Amino acid sequence: MESNFKTEIISPEEIIYSGDVEEVVVPGIEGEMTILSGHIPLITFLRPGFILINNKNEEKYFVEDGVVEFYENKLTILSSNIKRFKEITKDYISLVSEKTTNRLKEKNIDDKEKYILDYKMDILNNLNI
Amino acid sequence: MPSLDDLKKRISSVKSTQKITKAMKMVAAAKLRKAQESAQQGRPFSEKMNNIILNLNSSVSDKSSAPKLLVGTGKNDIHLCVVITADRGLCGGFNTNICKKAKNFFERILKEGKQLKIITVGSKGHDQLKRTYGQYVVEKINLKNIKKINFDEAEKIGQIILKLFNESKFDICTIFYNKFKNVITQIPQEQQIIPAQQENKEKKDEKDSFFEFEPEEEEILYNLLPKNISTQIFKALLENAASEQGSRMTAMDNATRNAGDLVDKLTINYNRSRQAAITKELIEIISGAESL
Numbered sequence: 001m002e003s004n005f006k007t008e009i010i011s012p013e014e015i016i017y018s019g020d021v022e023e024v025v026v027p028g029i030e031g032e033m034t035i036l037s038g039h040i041p042l043i044t045f046l047r048p049g050f051i052l053i054n055n056k057n058e059e060k061y062f063v064e065d066g067v068v069e070f071y072e073n074k075l076t077i078l079s080s081n082i083k084r085f086k087e088i089t090k091d092y093i094s095l096v097s098e099k100t101t102n103r104l105k106e107k108n109i110d111d112k113e114k115y116i117l118d119y120k121m122d123i124l125n126n127l128n129i
Numbered sequence: 130m131p132s133l134d135d136l137k138k139r140i141s142s143v144k145s146t147q148k149i150t151k152a153m154k155m156v157a158a159a160k161l162r163k164a165q166e167s168a169q170q171g172r173p174f175s176e177k178m179n180n181i182i183l184n185l186n187s188s189v190s191d192k193s194s195a196p197k198l199l200v201g202t203g204k205n206d207i208h209l210c211v212v213i214t215a216d217r218g219l220c221g222g223f224n225t226n227i228c229k230k231a232k233n234f235f236e237r238i239l240k241e242g243k244q245l246k247i248i249t250v251g252s253k254g255h256d257q258l259k260r261t262y263g264q265y266v267v268e269k270i271n272l273k274n275i276k277k278i279n280f281d282e283a284e285k286i287g288q289i290i291l292k293l294f295n296e297s298k299f300d301i302c303t304i305f306y307n308k309f310k311n312v313i314t315q316i317p318q319e320q321q322i323i324p325a326q327q328e329n330k331e332k333k334d335e336k337d338s339f340f341e342f343e344p345e346e347e348e349i350l351y352n353l354l355p356k357n358i359s360t361q362i363f364k365a366l367l368e369n370a371a372s373e374q375g376s377r378m379t380a381m382d383n384a385t386r387n388a389g390d391l392v393d394k395l396t397i398n399y400n401r402s403r404q405a406a407i408t409k410e411l412i413e414i415i416s417g418a419e420s421l
Contacts, residue, residue: 010177012280012363014170030343043181044343045352067353069181071340076177080280080356 003037007053007075009061011082016061023054024075026068035070042070046079048120060085062127064096064120088127097124133406136399140392147388153219154381161312161374167278168309168367175364178357182325185350188340196347198354201324202300207244209267209299209323210234211290213306213365214254215373216273221380223307223315223373224253230317231305235262246299250286250366267293278370283363290362291355294323306365307372313379315372322361325354 007024009017024035027049035042046066053059066079083092103109104117131139186199212231214224231254238245245265249255252271259266268289275282293299302323307315342349 008173010174012171012174012283012360013167015173028343041340042343043185043340043349045349067178067181067349067356069177069184071184076181078174078177078181080284080359 005037005073005075007077009051009077009079009082011078012080016082016084017053017059019055021053021055025050025052025054026077027051027063028068035075037073039070041072042068044068046077047116048123050085051077051082062088093124093127097121100124131402133399133402136395136402140395140399143388143391143395147385147392150381150384150388154378154385157220157374157378157381161371161378164367164371164374165309168371171364171367175360178353178360182350182353182357184340185342185346185353188342188346196351196354198294198323198358199325199350202297204300205243207246207299207301208238209246209248209290209293209302211248211250211286211302211304211362212254212258213304213362213369214249214251214257215369216251216253216271217373218253219380220373220377221383223376223380224251224257226315226317227305227307228254228257230319231258232261234303234305234319235265246293248286248289251369272366278363278366280359280363283366284359286362287355287359290323290358299323304362304365306369307376309368309371309375312375315376318365320361320365322358325357 004020004022007017007019007021008015022036026033026035026044027047029045029047032049033044044067046063046068048064049062051061051063053061062083062085063077063079064081066077066082069076069078081096100117100120104114104121109117182199210231212227214227218224235245235247245262247258247262247266248268248270249258249266250270250272252269252273255266255269255271270286270289272278272282290302294302301321303319303321305317305319308318310316
């Protein structure tokens, strides 16, 4: 069964991506998940990672956090910290890692947030641009 | 009757004022386009965010355990008002309209014997409110040094509000801003953001879709609501920026036209008095010659 569904990636500033796609892989908070057409309605959080959009050509985005909603065959990804993989630069990585390390140093964070931040650092360190 | 020299000076001064207002109008028009674009592009995000929260809200079964950000503290004794205005003047009634709206609201609150706390965003609003309501202002923020508003700014304001809320310093939060309708009309708005207001809740309820949640609904709500506050503020900031430029453009357009009218009037005046002076001189010469 091959069918497409509509996908939108929206940041507060603009609509980053909009189009019909076959398959999207998102880094859900409880693990990566692939969304295909006809998925049941879903709302989930994102953890730091990559969104892969599989259309004729693959597109890749780096997200720090966000929300995903799938409803009536329409996928909406809302994120305030998102970047096209192609547009990631060394400066961007160092900026994000600096923010993350600063946050990690603060005292008032719980284990869960720490886990996610650590995870984010891992991803950032493994990026080689 | 002013002398010819005075009139000349006035004409040139009005003309240079006109040049300034004209230039400001052009600048505002150019900025307006940008601001309008970003306001429009910012809309989908806040709409979607609202939608998701509505969906979540209809699936939360136990309303009593719902986060306070959504249902409120159950009291409405202390009101926090966030008044968002511009940092610059010369934009017509823009700042005054928001302040007027806010002041009406303040009066109502105070009359009901409730407590009031104010956060002002933008220095012009603070200037207008500080005389009467200075004692209530808990925080003033200005975005003077920021060229383009991005989400970080909104998040900072959101953090301040959330911090106050978590310390239970207020029960209800309302924001005041100008909604951009078109270049000529901007509508001052009051919008309650804590507890979140659901206007079109009924509509959604019927569908009552069963979503799969990851993690639990409550947890998502807990994390999402603070984000929503920032989103709403960001939307307000963008709308406000567009409104400011629109308002300034119309104000400056009017000013330019008025300056033009004034120049015309003064020029006629000038020509008349010049003519009068010439006639007077002629009469003097003629009568002088006649008496010889």
